Amino acid sequence: MSCLATRSVLPLGRRLITSRARLSTAALGSLDIGSGNGMSMPPGFNIDVAGQPNKQPRIQSSSKIATVADKIHARDDLGKTMPPSFKAQVAHLDTFELPEKITGSASDRALGKAIIDTWRYEGIIQIAQSDLQKKLWNDAKAASKRFFRKPAAEKAACVDSQSYAGYIASGEEVTDGIADYSEIFTITKDLDLEEPRVRAKWPCHGPCPWPDVEMKEPMMRYVDNLGLEGEKILQLAEFGLGVAPGTLTQYTRDGWHHTRVLRFPPRNATNGKGKEGRGIGSHTDYGLLVIAAQDDVGGLFIRRPRDDEKFANWQKSAAGHKEDADGWFYIPPVEGVHTVILGDMMQYLTNNYLTATPHKVGLNTRERFVIAYFHEPSFQAVIKPINEGCGGMRTAPEQTEEGVHYGTHFTNMFMRNYPDRITTKRLLAENRYAKLSKPELRTMDVMPAPQLD
Numbered sequence: 053m054s055c056l057a058t059r060s061v062l063p064l065g066r067r068l069i070t071s072r073a074r075l076s077t078a079a080l081g082s083l084d085i086g087s088g089n090g091m092s093m094p095p096g097f098n099i100d101v102a103g104q105p106n107k108q109p110r111i112q113s114s115s116k117i118a119t120v121a122d123k124i125h126a127r128d129d130l131g132k133t134m135p136p137s138f139k140a141q142v143a144h145l146d147t148f149e150l151p152e153k154i155t156g157s158a159s160d161r162a163l164g165k166a167i168i169d170t171w172r173y174e175g176i177i178q179i180a181q182s183d184l185q186k187k188l189w190n191d192a193k194a195a196s197k198r199f200f201r202k203p204a205a206e207k208a209a210c211v212d213s214q215s216y217a218g219y220i221a222s223g224e225e226v227t228d229g230i231a232d233y234s235e236i237f238t239i240t241k242d243l244d245l246e247e248p249r250v251r252a253k254w255p256c257h258g259p260c261p262w263p264d265v266e267m268k269e270p271m272m273r274y275v276d277n278l279g280l281e282g283e284k285i286l287q288l289a290e291f292g293l294g295v296a297p298g299t300l301t302q303y304t305r306d307g308w309h310h311t312r313v314l315r316f317p318p319r320n321a322t323n324g325k326g327k328e329g330r331g332i333g334s335h336t337d338y339g340l341l342v343i344a345a346q347d348d349v350g351g352l353f354i355r356r357p358r359d360d361e362k363f364a365n366w367q368k369s370a371a372g373h374k375e376d377a378d379g380w381f382y383i384p385p386v387e388g389v390h391t392v393i394l395g396d397m398m399q400y401l402t403n404n405y406l407t408a409t410p411h412k413v414g415l416n417t418r419e420r421f422v423i424a425y426f427h428e429p430s431f432q433a434v435i436k437p438i439n440e441g442c443g444g445m446r447t448a449p450e451q452t453e454e455g456v457h458y459g460t461h462f463t464n465m466f467m468r469n470y471p472d473r474i475t476t477k478r479l480l481a482e483n484r485y486a487k488l489s490k491p492e493l494r495t496m497d498v499m500p501a502p503q504l505d
C-alpha cells in the first residue's frame with residue numbers, strides 16, 4: 053500500500069488526504085466491472101479509463117508519485133486477499149488523518165467536506181490510526197484471540213439475561229433468516245444490577261459479562277479511545293454538512309456506544325449452520341458511525357450509495373439487500389487504519405443525503421479477527437431529521453413527524469438478530485418492550501427512580 057500513499061492534496065497537507073482513491077481494474081478471478089451508480093458526483097471525481105466514476109487527486113505531490121507499474125502491482129496485492137468465490141471490485145481508499153483537536157479552523161472545515169464527499173461517493177472512509185491507537189488495537193486484538201481460543205463452555209458462560217452483551221457463538225446470529233458464521237463478543241454499556249435503568253428493567257440495559265480482566269482492560273482502553281475518535285468525526289461531519297455545531301453531537305451525550313469483537317472461521321472449518329463462504333449477510337448497521345479495524349486476512353464488502361437502491365432500515369429491515377447482486381466493492385485490509393461506515397441514523401438525520409452503508413462479510417481461507425465499534429446516539433434519543441444544510445434536502449417521505457427512537461430501533465435489531473437468546477426471551481416474558489414508549493425512555497439525560505421490586 054505504501055506506493056499508493058502518494059498524493060497529498062490542497063494546502064491542508066497531511067490532515068486531509070494522504071493516499072489516492074482508485075478502484076482496481078486488475079483481473080482478480082471473478083472481478084466485476086459494474087456500471088456506474090448514477091449518483092451525481094461531488095467535486096473532485098470523474099470517470100477513469102475503465103468507465104468507472106473515480107476520484108482524482110486535486111493536486112499532485114510530484115516527489116511522491118508512484119509509477120504506473122507500482123500502482124498496478126499494489127492493486128493486485130490488495131485484491132489478492134479477497135475471499136474466494138466472491139464477485140467484487142477492489143476499492144482503494146483515501147486515508148484521512150484526523151487533527152488532534154477540532155477547532156473549527158478552515159482546514160477542519162475542508163476536511164469535514166472531504167469526508168462527507170467521500171461517504172457520499174464511496175460509502176466508506178479510511179482514517180489513519182494514531183501511534184497510540186495502533187498499540188491499543190494490537191493489544192485488543194491479542195485479547196480477542198486469547199478469548200476466542202478458550203473452551204466453548206467457558207465462552208458460552210459469558211451471557212447476560214438483561215443486556216445483549218457477551219458471547220455469540222458461530223451460527224447463533226441470524227441475518228435475513230440465515231445463520232451467520234461470525235463468533236462475537238459484544239460490549240454494551242456495562243451497568244451493574246443496582247444501576248437505576250437496570251433496576252427499572254429498561255430493555256437491553258444490564259452488565260457486560262466479561263470473561264476476565266485480561267479481556268476487559270485492553271478492550272475498554274481501545275473502545276474509550278474510539279469514543280473520542282467518533283466524536284471528532286461527528287464534529288467534522290457537522291462542518292462538512294454545513295449544519296450548526298451540536299446538530300449531530302447533541303445525540304451522543306451518554307451515547308449507547310457498543311462494540312462487536314469478531315472472529316470469522318476459515319471457510320473450510322465452519323460448523324455447517326450457515327451458508328458456505330458467507331460470514332455475515334448483507335445488512336446496514338443501525339446508529340451513526342461504525343469504526344472498524346481488521347487484521348490482514350480480508351473479508352469486508354460494501355455497496356456504494358446508489359440512486360437506484362433505496363432502503364430505510366428503521367422502517368423495514370434492509371437485511372439481505374442485494375446480497376447476491378453485482379456492484380459490491382471489496383475493502384482490502386490496510387495496516388494502520390480504521391474504516392468508518394455510516395449507520396441508519398445518519399441516513400435518517402440527513403434525509404438520505406448520507407446513506408447507511410450496506411455491507412456483508414465473506415469467509416476467507418484463514419480465520420479473521422475484526423473489532424467494530426459503534427458510535428451511537430443515547431438509547432433515549434429521539435432522532436429528528438435535519439432541515440438545514442445537507443445540500444438543501446428536506447424531510448423525505450420515510451421520515452416521520454415523531455422521529456425515530458434509537459432505543460427502540462436498537463432493541464428491534466437485536467431481537468431480530470438473536471431470537472433465541474436468553475435476553476430476548478426475558479425481554480418478552482417481562483414485557484420490557486412496552487417500556488420503550490414511556491416518556492422517561494424518550495427524554496435524554498433523565499434517569500429513572502430506582503425500582504425496588
Ligand SMILES: [Fe+2]
Pocket residue numbers: 335336337411
Ligand atoms: Fe454490520
